[in-house]
Amino acid sequence: MVGRDAIGRVFGPYHGTVDRNRLRYFAQVTGETRPEYLDAEVARAAGWRDIPAPPTYTFCLQMLDTIEPLDWAVAIGVDMPRALHGDQLFTYHQPICAGDRLSFILTIVDVFEKKGGALTFIVTRTSARDHSDQLVAELDQTLVVRNR
Amino acid sequence: MTPEIWTPGAEVARVRSKPLDRTALALYAGASGDHNPIHIDLDAAREAGLGDVIGHGMFAMALLSRALTEAVDQRAIRSFGTRFLHPIQVGDVLECVATVVSLEDVDGDPVATVSLTASTLTGEPRLAGQALVSLGNGMKI
Numbered sequence: 106m107v108g109r110d111a112i113g114r115v116f117g118p119y120h121g122t123v124d125r126n127r128l129r130y131f132a133q134v135t136g137e138t139r140p141e142y143l144d145a146e147v148a149r150a151a152g153w154r155d156i157p158a159p160p161t162y163t164f165c166l167q168m169l170d171t172i173e174p175l176d177w178a179v180a181i182g183v184d185m186p187r188a189l190h191g192d193q194l195f196t197y198h199q200p201i202c203a204g205d206r207l208s209f210i211l212t213i214v215d216v217f218e219k220k221g222g223a224l225t226f227i228v229t230r231t232s233a234r235d236h237s238d239q240l241v242a243e244l245d246q247t248l249v250v251r252n253r
Numbered sequence: 254m255t256p257e258i259w260t261p262g263a264e265v266a267r268v269r270s271k272p273l274d275r276t277a278l279a280l281y282a283g284a285s286g287d288h289n290p291i292h293i294d295l296d297a298a299r300e301a302g303l304g305d306v307i308g309h310g311m312f313a314m315a316l317l318s319r320a321l322t323e324a325v326d327q328r329a330i331r332s333f334g335t336r337f338l339h340p341i342q343v344g345d346v347l348e349c350v351a352t353v354v355s356l357e358d359v360d361g362d363p364v365a366t367v368s369l370t371a372s373t374l375t376g377e378p379r380l381a382g383q384a385l386v387s388l389g390n391g392m393k394i
Contacts, residue, residue: 131284134277135315136270139322151326160318160333164311168286186291186301190310194334200327245334 106252107182107225111213116177117231118208121166125203128156131165145203155203160195163233163242167209177211183227183250191226191247199241207233207241214245225250259365259388263353266324270316270347273308278343281312308341317371317380320349324367325386335369335382347371347379356388363388 125145132142137159141148148156158166168174178185201207215228231244258265271277279293287309290297298306314335321330341347354366369382 127284131315134280134284135312135319137319137322142322157327159315160321160327160330161311161315165285165287170286174286185289186297189340190337192334192336193311193314194332196332197330 106222107216107227107250109216111181111216111227114177114181114213115210116180116212117210119167119171119174119211120206120208121170123158123162123166123201123203123205123207125156127169128158128162128203131159131162135159148202153200153202158201158203158205160197161193163195163201163207163209164193164244166207166233167231177213177229178227178248181213181216181227183248184253187251187253189249189251191249192245193247194245196243196245197241198243199235199239201233201235201241205241206236209233223252225252259353259356261353261355264350265353265367266320266349266351268316268319268323268349270319270345270349273341273343273345273347275306275343278306278308278312281309281315285309285311285315287311305343308343308345310337310340313337313341313347313371313380314382316347317349317369317382320351320369321367321384321386324351329387331364331385331387333369333382333384335380338378338381341379345379346374348374351384354383361389 141151209231211231214230227248229246233242282293291301292309349371352368354368365386367384371380372378
């Protein structure tokens with residue numbers, strides 16, 4: 106069981122590099138057809154620096170380039186096979202494109218129980234910054250753990 | 254898509270996904286870096302008390318995001334969030350709909366609140382989300 110003493114713990118930085126070919130693969134898997142997500146020339150003509158990372162991609166980036174991307178969850182005692190994603194919010198500050206190198210820092214914002222302790226909710230906030238330490242996006246996540 | 258149709262109640266995009274199959278779940282695991290076996294390995298799913306593998310919530314959110322990128326240039330999106338109401342399952346076809354809820358002026362920028370829903374073709378809700386979209390710049394015409 107995850108306790109409220111986890112609140113305030115900070116994990117990271119995790120690092121990830123946005124790769125053009127990985128972005129193309131992601132676009133194909135998710136059925137994205139707009140050409141700027143597939144072709145760097147089209148993207149540049151539309152004013153992007155390179156192929157843009159789609160709206161949910163920053164979530165993936167940390168997982169793709171980190172050997173143990175969920176070490177924070179394990180460290181606070183989340184039984185991962187019993188965890189479900191409850192909600193997810195992205196707040197965008199700067200465009201993210203192929204070639205960008207981002208770093209992520211995750212903070213445990215809240216931990217609370219519902220249904221008499223049957224469910225534990227874990228709320229995290231991750232800040233994503235670029236190579237010049239500028240904030241590019243924030244990711245707010247709620248994990249729900251079904252306790253035994 | 255022209256800004257004139259961005260009025261409360263207007264549907265600004267509707268995107269239908271391909272039927273979700275196990276291959277897509279495996280490919281998404283590779284594309285996203287989320288290798289949790291409950292999405293790709295039936296044995297692991299059963300071990301976790303599930304009848305079958307379930308789709309990644311973030312895969313469903315990526316499919317839902319296509320209703321947004323269909324309607325606007327991504328640079329116009331200020332925020333995008335969703336609740337995961339029910340896991341997506343093998344066989345699901347997601348109908349993703351973006352509807353304008355309200356418009357307001359934020360520091361001189363017209364901003365639309367957009368409701369985003371993903372449901373199966375039989376009307377079972379999977380995701381219920383919301384986005385804030387800036388209508389001042391970056392609108393796709």
